[in-house]
Amino acid sequence: MADLSRRTALGVGGGLLLAGCDRIAATRPARSAFVGAEDLTYRVDRLITPRNALAPEFTGADVSPIFRSNGTARPGSADYARLLAGNFADWRLHVGGLVSRPLAISLAQLKALPQRTQITRHDCVEGWSAIGRWTGPVLGPILQFAGLSSNARYIVFHCHDDLGSSSYYESIDMIDAFHPQTILAWALNGQPLPVQNGAPLRLRVERQLGYKQAKYLRGIEAVASLDYVGGGKGGYWEDVADYAWYAGI
Amino acid sequence: MATSASRPKTYRHKRATRLWHWLNALAIFMLLMTGLMIFNAHPHLYWGRYGANFDASWLGIGPTPQGGGELRVYQIHVPTTGVLGHWKDQQGHVQTRAFPYWVTVPAHYSLAGARRWHFLFAWVLILGGTAYFIASLINRHFARDLAPTREELKPHHLWQDIKDHARLRLPTGDAAGRYNPLQKMAYIAVIFFLIPMMILTGLTMAPAFDATFPQLLWLFGGRQSARSIHFLCAMGLVAFIVVHLVMIVLAGPINEIRSMITGWFRIPPEKQRHG
Numbered sequence: 001m002a003d004l005s006r007r008t009a010l011g012v013g014g015g016l017l018l019a020g021c022d023r024i025a026a027t028r029p030a031r032s033a034f035v036g037a038e039d040l041t042y043r044v045d046r047l048i049t050p051r052n053a054l055a056p057e058f059t060g061a062d063v064s065p066i067f068r069s070n071g072t073a074r075p076g077s078a079d080y081a082r083l084l085a086g087n088f089a090d091w092r093l094h095v096g097g098l099v100s101r102p103l104a105i106s107l108a109q110l111k112a113l114p115q116r117t118q119i120t121r122h123d124c125v126e127g128w129s130a131i132g133r134w135t136g137p138v139l140g141p142i143l144q145f146a147g148l149s150s151n152a153r154y155i156v157f158h159c160h161d162d163l164g165s166s167s168y169y170e171s172i173d174m175i176d177a178f179h180p181q182t183i184l185a186w187a188l189n190g191q192p193l194p195v196q197n198g199a200p201l202r203l204r205v206e207r208q209l210g211y212k213q214a215k216y217l218r219g220i221e222a223v224a225s226l227d228y229v230g231g232g233k234g235g236y237w238e239d240v241a242d243y244a245w246y247a248g249i
Numbered sequence: 250m251a252t253s254a255s256r257p258k259t260y261r262h263k264r265a266t267r268l269w270h271w272l273n274a275l276a277i278f279m280l281l282m283t284g285l286m287i288f289n290a291h292p293h294l295y296w297g298r299y300g301a302n303f304d305a306s307w308l309g310i311g312p313t314p315q316g317g318g319e320l321r322v323y324q325i326h327v328p329t330t331g332v333l334g335h336w337k338d339q340q341g342h343v344q345t346r347a348f349p350y351w352v353t354v355p356a357h358y359s360l361a362g363a364r365r366w367h368f369l370f371a372w373v374l375i376l377g378g379t380a381y382f383i384a385s386l387i388n389r390h391f392a393r394d395l396a397p398t399r400e401e402l403k404p405h406h407l408w409q410d411i412k413d414h415a416r417l418r419l420p421t422g423d424a425a426g427r428y429n430p431l432q433k434m435a436y437i438a439v440i441f442f443l444i445p446m447m448i449l450t451g452l453t454m455a456p457a458f459d460a461t462f463p464q465l466l467w468l469f470g471g472r473q474s475a476r477s478i479h480f481l482c483a484m485g486l487v488a489f490i491v492v493h494l495v496m497i498v499l500a501g502p503i504n505e506i507r508s509m510i511t512g513w514f515r516i517p518p519e520k521q522r523h524g
Contacts, residue, residue, distance in 0.1 A: 025355065038368065040372060048461055049457060064304065126290040126291040128293075129298070209456060248455060
């Protein structure tokens with residue numbers, strides 16, 4: 001014991017305890033507990049929060065001097081490079097899945113729709129926050145215009161950024177899809193969306209964390225179940241790293 | 250002198266108190282250790298509504314350009330090489346995350362895993378705490394055991410209690426069957442301030458909750474302030490736990506732990522008090 005420093009002893013003891021936690025986390029009961037807790041959080045949030053309760057909006061004085069980028073800063077695909085070189089004139093947003101009228105919308109058409117501008121806070125799952133002014137059309141009317149089926153339960157967002165195994169994707173429920181602040185933003189702080197923040201178009205779903213705010217949008221798909229989307233958990237980080245699908249907390 | 254077996258016993262802790270104590274001890278430990286892992290994902294704290302890498306942080310933990318680790322609080326730099334910001338993992342590899350593997354859950358870096366544990370035990374904290382709160386109103390634990398008496402709040406009484414603690418002179422006889430005034434205040438601070446603050450600042454960090462109760466943002470001065478207060482209150486809980494454990498060792502760990510399991514506490518004999 002003499003040559004064993006207190007820190008080493010603590011480390012060994014703590015290490016054993018923690019290795020225990022890691023082993024427990026991999027078991028079926030622990031999985032059910034985690035998923036149960038996530039589900040409980042989701043349901044309680046939906047229960048206590050009015051359907052259209054707005055995320056706080058701020059003033060121009062609150063805007064972050066620099067809105068940092070996270071995740072992909074520039075998609076690497078040849079397709080994206082070509083679209084970017086053409087100033088996104090050839091870019092289209094494809095709206096499909098459980099809709100009666102699939103759409104292919106250009107950036108000019110999106111900008112011609114009624115616009116919403118909101119100064120909101122972007123909260124990364126890592127802990128940092130940045131405030132920015134976002135402008136774009138509200139998602140709900142676009143879905144209605146496409147003739148959304150009553151069987152649709154989730155809206156899936158497909159993106160241009162390739163991350164090895166797949167491109168980025170995310171999904172939200174119908175409450176968030178039809179929330180008045182859920183917009184398809186093409187402008188940040190009065191300027192066209194910079195490439196690092198998701199040009200030409202990104203989702204803003206203001207009552208959830210940053211990884212839900214899909215960047216580099218190329219397609220929107222209405223689905224009845226998330227089982228056949230990616231690995232089945234409803235999003236890239238959900239499938240790859242086990243982040244919670246509901247990111248309201 | 251009476252043998253320990255013949256010393257009188259008193260029923261010191263009610264069943265609801267004992268149940269909640271152990272459930273909550275587990276929850277707090279898990280929340281603290283998973284919380285340190287979550288902190289590792291972005292080891293900087295800010296004041297105000299926003300805060301990210303390009304903004305000024307008031308606290309940061311991480312590696313130094315000189316190859317060590319440090320804790321920075323405003324302009325004060327504290328070297329922490331080997332413990333914070335620069336430490337060796339179980340395989341002997343140097344890691345530059347803020348908190349080392351032996352205080353985090355999971356032990357290896359996993360923000361998603363830590364969040365799973367954190368929100369599971371947040372429910373244990375909230376549901377267990379609510380049940381304890383209701384039970385303690387009904388069984389009068391708060392009114393009878395925790396509320397300081399008028400006499401205890403008199404300055405000379407408090408001063409005496411501070412002197413007794415400073416001399417590590419712990420209550421014996423009948424007095425040992427009750428909480429002493431400083432002990433009551435410590436428990437009140439944890440139950441009615443630190444834990445509620447942890448819950449409220451934690452909820453303030455949740456974007457969905459901010460849509461429901463934007464007043465919380467106003468109360469704490471923004472999400473990043475709430476995150477800083479969350480961390481500071483967590484450190485307050487750590488300080489409480491350290492003092493709490495030291496006091497248990499000083500007061501007789503077996504008797505103290507047994508009383509928190511069975512409820513029965515053996516009264517330390519009067520004559521042990523000297524000096």
